[in-house]
Amino acid sequence: xxxxxxxxxxxxxxxxxxxxxxxxxxxxxxxxxxxxxxxxxxxxxxxxxxxxxxxxxxxxxxxxxxxxxxxxxxxxxxxxxxxxxxxxxxxxxxxxxxxxxxxxxxxxxxxxxxxxxxxxxxxxxxxxxxxxxxxxxxxxxxxxxxxxxxxxxxxxxxxxxxxxxxxxxxxxxxxxxxxxxxxxxxxxxxxxxxxxxxxxxxxxxxxxxxxxxxxxxxxxxxxxxxxxxxxxxxxxxxxxxxxxxxxxxxxxxxxxxxxxxxxxxxxxxxxxxxxxxxxxxxxxxxxxxxxxxxxxxxxxxxxxxxxxxxxxxxxxxxxxxxxxxxxxxxxxxxxxxxxxxxxxxxxxxxxxxxxxxxxxxxxxxxxxxxx
Numbered sequence: 001x002x003x004x005x006x007x008x009x010x011x012x013x014x015x016x017x018x019x020x021x022x023x024x025x026x027x028x029x030x031x032x033x034x035x036x037x038x039x040x041x042x043x044x045x046x047x048x049x050x051x052x053x054x055x056x057x058x059x060x061x062x063x064x065x066x067x068x069x070x071x072x073x074x075x076x077x078x079x080x081x082x083x084x085x086x087x088x089x090x091x092x093x094x095x096x097x098x099x100x101x102x103x104x105x106x107x108x109x110x111x112x113x114x115x116x117x118x119x120x121x122x123x124x125x126x127x128x129x130x131x132x133x134x135x136x137x138x139x140x141x142x143x144x145x146x147x148x149x150x151x152x153x154x155x156x157x158x159x160x161x162x163x164x165x166x167x168x169x170x171x172x173x174x175x176x177x178x179x180x181x182x183x184x185x186x187x188x189x190x191x192x193x194x195x196x197x198x199x200x201x202x203x204x205x206x207x208x209x210x211x212x213x214x215x216x217x218x219x220x221x222x223x224x225x226x227x228x229x230x231x232x233x234x235x236x237x238x239x240x241x242x243x244x245x246x247x248x249x250x251x252x253x254x255x256x257x258x259x260x261x262x263x264x265x266x267x268x269x270x271x272x273x274x275x276x277x278x279x280x281x282x283x284x285x286x287x288x289x290x291x292x293x294x295x296x297x298x299x300x301x302x303x304x305x306x307x308x309x310x311x312x313x314x315x316x317x318x319x320x321x322x323x324x325x326x327x328x329x330x331x332x333x334x335x336x337x338x339x340x341x342x343x344x345x346x347x348x349x350x351x352x353x354x355x356x357x358x359x360x361x362x363x364x365x366x367x368x369x370x371x
Contacts, residue, residue: 010109112140237254
């Protein structure tokens, strides 16, 4: 059998990067000597996270249109056509030099030019859409690629029906394989295994609303015998760390970024999170009760659509971004004390999971490779 070569392109947020890494690891299990190259956007987080995971990555210079109407953004948008043309040329050069058997797109700025050029060069292509409402990049690519792997039913509203394969979202194996309530995980965070633990994750970049809501809820945590691990995001960490003494007094551990998400989920009795596709897949895969606060600052409000899939199934509590500052802390502490409600939410979340998504996606990739 010949040595397989694959390109995986996309990124921008953990919601794109970590599913891409899960696919890459599943490909390595199927083809141990596979040659995988990631293509990302320069200066985006994939350029750091992918090498940390042990894979090679090259960056192309591409960014999205700025939607807010400011003079600075108008000037940035004037350069957008040049960036698109340059990124297409760079993508073509990378494809010709690497000569992959298949190209996989996971969404994000870099996947657009990479998948477009791959399709024009007649290289087999596949995209993986994580959300219940697809991003503009995958919508535009859907008519050019061979296969579209989706995480939600009913996606024929957006994509050609004959290309759709329902696979779910891939979750990293280390997260799924970590035992719940692991003493190793409690020791990692230096917290008490006998106390209830709330995990607060605002996405890989952090969430201003969740961070403000947590700071405004310290009075509630002072009265509760719970502990909190709070991922703020790098951008917000210093502002919140100024309150570190006060936070420690109420049992809150603040971290800019949690590298061991398997440990975080292991100790979590309740998860407070944005409603990105990756977070939801992890929550469902681990049958964790959660409070979801969809970000309103995403295309087509897709996080609200993601969260409603769970809340409508009694698998999570949905709190709007607008309401979170006033009620998040109070609602979290009411829920963490209600064991029956926690069990119900977690059990129903588990029913929505698809644990072999990475293998199903690799099955579809293999169908495209010409051996």
